[in-house]
Amino acid sequence: MSFWFFCVCVIMLAVIGVYCLLYTYSLMRALIGIEILIKAVTLLIIAVGYFSQHLALAQSLVITLIVMEVVIMVVAAGIVLGLHHYQKDLDIRKLRELKG
Amino acid sequence: MVGSFIFVPILLLMIVNVLSFSHKSKLHNILFGFGLLTALAQIALVLWPNKNFWQLTANYQFNVIKFNLAADNLTLVMLLAIGLVGLIALIVARGLINDVDQEYNFTNLWFIALTGMNGLVLATDIFSLYVFIEITAVASFILIALTKERDALEGAFKYVIFSSFATVLMLAAIALLVFFAGDTSFAAIANAIKANPGNSLILMGLILYLLSVFIKSGLIPFHGWLPDAYSAAPAITSIFIAGIVTKVVGIYPLIRFVQLTGTLADPLRNILLLVGGTSIVIAALSALGQTNFKRLLAYSSISQMGYIVLGLAAGSALGLAGAILHIFNHAVFKSLLFINAAAVEKQTGTLDIDKMGGLAEKMPYTGATSAIASLSTAGIPPLSGFWSKLLIIIALWNAQLYFYATVAVLASLLTLGYMLTLQRKVFFGQLENAFYETKEAGWQLVLPSLLLAGIILGLGLGFPWLINTWLIPIGKIL
Amino acid sequence: MRLGNLEIEIIIALFLVLTALWTVMARSLLRAAIGLALTSAMLTVMMYKLNAPLAAVFELSVCSGLISVIFITTISLTQPLTWAEIYEHERERLSRFRPLPFIILLLGLFFWLVKVDLALPTVVAEKVTDVRVVLWSLRQLDLVGQIICLLAGAFGVTILFKAWRGK
Numbered sequence: 001m002s003f004w005f006f007c008v009c010v011i012m013l014a015v016i017g018v019y020c021l022l023y024t025y026s027l028m029r030a031l032i033g034i035e036i037l038i039k040a041v042t043l044l045i046i047a048v049g050y051f052s053q054h055l056a057l058a059q060s061l062v063i064t065l066i067v068m069e070v071v072i073m074v075v076a077a078g079i080v081l082g083l084h085h086y087q088k089d090l091d092i093r094k095l096r097e098l099k100g
Numbered sequence: 101m102v103g104s105f106i107f108v109p110i111l112l113l114m115i116v117n118v119l120s121f122s123h124k125s126k127l128h129n130i131l132f133g134f135g136l137l138t139a140l141a142q143i144a145l146v147l148w149p150n151k152n153f154w155q156l157t158a159n160y161q162f163n164v165i166k167f168n169l170a171a172d173n174l175t176l177v178m179l180l181a182i183g184l185v186g187l188i189a190l191i192v193a194r195g196l197i198n199d200v201d202q203e204y205n206f207t208n209l210w211f212i213a214l215t216g217m218n219g220l221v222l223a224t225d226i227f228s229l230y231v232f233i234e235i236t237a238v239a240s241f242i243l244i245a246l247t248k249e250r251d252a253l254e255g256a257f258k259y260v261i262f263s264s265f266a267t268v269l270m271l272a273a274i275a276l277l278v279f280f281a282g283d284t285s286f287a288a289i290a291n292a293i294k295a296n297p298g299n300s301l302i303l304m305g306l307i308l309y310l311l312s313v314f315i316k317s318g319l320i321p322f323h324g325w326l327p328d329a330y331s332a333a334p335a336i337t338s339i340f341i342a343g344i345v346t347k348v349v350g351i352y353p354l355i356r357f358v359q360l361t362g363t364l365a366d367p368l369r370n371i372l373l374l375v376g377g378t379s380i381v382i383a384a385l386s387a388l389g390q391t392n393f394k395r396l397l398a399y400s401s402i403s404q405m406g407y408i409v410l411g412l413a414a415g416s417a418l419g420l421a422g423a424i425l426h427i428f429n430h431a432v433f434k435s436l437l438f439i440n441a442a443a444v445e446k447q448t449g450t451l452d453i454d455k456m457g458g459l460a461e462k463m464p465y466t467g468a469t470s471a472i473a474s475l476s477t478a479g480i481p482p483l484s485g486f487w488s489k490l491l492i493i494i495a496l497w498n499a500q501l502y503f504y505a506t507v508a509v510l511a512s513l514l515t516l517g518y519m520l521t522l523q524r525k526v527f528f529g530q531l532e533n534a535f536y537e538t539k540e541a542g543w544q545l546v547l548p549s550l551l552l553a554g555i556i557l558g559l560g561l562g563f564p565w566l567i568n569t570w571l572i573p574i575g576k577i578l
Numbered sequence: 579m580r581l582g583n584l585e586i587e588i589i590i591a592l593f594l595v596l597t598a599l600w601t602v603m604a605r606s607l608l609r610a611a612i613g614l615a616l617t618s619a620m621l622t623v624m625m626y627k628l629n630a631p632l633a634a635v636f637e638l639s640v641c642s643g644l645i646s647v648i649f650i651t652t653i654s655l656t657q658p659l660t661w662a663e664i665y666e667h668e669r670e671r672l673s674r675f676r677p678l679p680f681i682i683l684l685l686g687l688f689f690w691l692v693k694v695d696l697a698l699p700t701v702v703a704e705k706v707t708d709v710r711v712v713l714w715s716l717r718q719l720d721l722v723g724q725i726i727c728l729l730a731g732a733f734g735v736t737i738l739f740k741a742w743r744g745k
Contacts, residue, residue, distance in 0.1 A: 005591070012685055012686065013594070015685060016598045016599055021261070021265070032601060032610055034268070036601065037265065038264075041271045042633075043624065045271065046625050047628065054704045056707050056708060056712040057284070060709055060717050063636050064717070064721075069640075069641070070641075070731075071734075076241075077649070079260060079738060081656065081738070083254065223719070228719045235727045238731065242734045245738060301697065301698075
């Protein structure tokens, strides 16, 4: 398999993630979109490590990245729970009140 | 020993948190004292540099721990700004937050954000840069959501989404650059960029990195989160976040980027110029139409970020010096303006500038300091903001970017326009009946305001001394 | 790209994209969270095939395990709609997501047919090939960063998840 093959995988995952971010009205689904984007970038880092024969470096980067990802998701989930306390559903359109 | 900028705050934080007192206020007083000491020590170490401290690497100290941290003059300026705004925020928090629990939480997160920012400006490795950006970002998400009010949570959620997206872009950029460099250190990446001119993957990586820092610093057209996050956050958080956090998280990586790439390739330079110019003009025009005090300041912040980006795009030592001075100036006058906004909100209960008027009569210190900060923002001599803008404009002119130099000058007039509107509506004119009873905010807000106003005046008047001792050496890091 | 013999990576990649697609299109949030776990699991397999077993274990246990637990907890705490409402809501939502599979299919076809020559760097093998050494000796700063970040997360949990006092 060539590096380009993995690039295509990453691009497809990234398109799915961005589409999800742009076209969803649900807070949780926005977080899921972010998660898919992070999956894409994890795959890219590992593929880069594989093809440049720097897998030890790539793996240690991915391990750190995964820890950061968890912390972000925990905090984001806390914020979603707080918002749910006020608006009783997870519709993102109600957030747009703030814009203007 | 520069590692102590990371270790000391985090150790102090851990020590206080394992202590158990029955009274939270006692615990908080200890934590607050440690915070003051940390910030003061940080300022002192930068202002009176000790060669032994700055050059001793951690390797000498512990055989177990090896860190790649280093400080150059840019780092020193950033550390000074972080220490200064951190100190101010800590003092102002005492006046703004009444609930002990909340104040304790704020101080804890303040420590983490401070550690994150210190690590960020000291890192010599692009992945460590990302790690510390993430730490600072997590602390600021929680700081924005601190009061758990609805608007604050919404602002925090928007920031989470935009910031995470930017993070993903930055990681992709890091992956592509590491492919060529084989290592994550700045030096290796700079070599790889120089060795492979015109490589499409490297160019892709650089563009992704740029997009990421643009989103993180909220430049137009990537500014969707910034006005909401700034205006919805609790008063104390917006002082801290707007004053320093987003600048360190967004603009500092941009400066390192310019330093990494050396002379900017034309497409990248054009992107910087375009984004900088658009941000200055569009954000200034948007600020003119705002009626919310903090929202106006948020747009003004974007506009000032545009100046910094233009200064970097000029690609000369002078432009870089101007940009760095402008970051420091911006940290000073924007935190001052946000403190003024907080004082006004605390005493009148509103942020709607249409409802205010004549408050200078009742709040003389707030009125006077905010006038100084506004004029400095607009670049009126001899205040400090004038000098940094002047340097940036001269650098643009020398680089034969006449159009952008003209834009920068004309946008200064717009800045003056919205700042004077703000002053006229809030502090001058007829005193509204509702505000006859209004008093000046407490010393916790007045004292920091006076200190910051003093710095604006002092920097402006002492500029000729400053340029030779600090700024020209900074330019040499290029 | 080369159309050689069908290698196992192609099948894994196909499953990876399909599970991601299912995650985004899934009717209920709960299924979306499960889809995310499956995507993570597929990524784990891919990482294993790429000789990155240690990172793969992290991906499996943390992303596929811990993050799914967080998501499913949050979803079950915030699921306010009845199933009928979800059904109604989802019909409208799916109409917005209907183009996505076609976009992905077109992208896949496009990249399959278009040849892109990437100028890859010459490979210089790593000096240290042991992950343990890289992580614990060369990247200590990242480990410290992880600890600070977890600390920040702990404060986040105590602040954000605290019970709401009678508001």
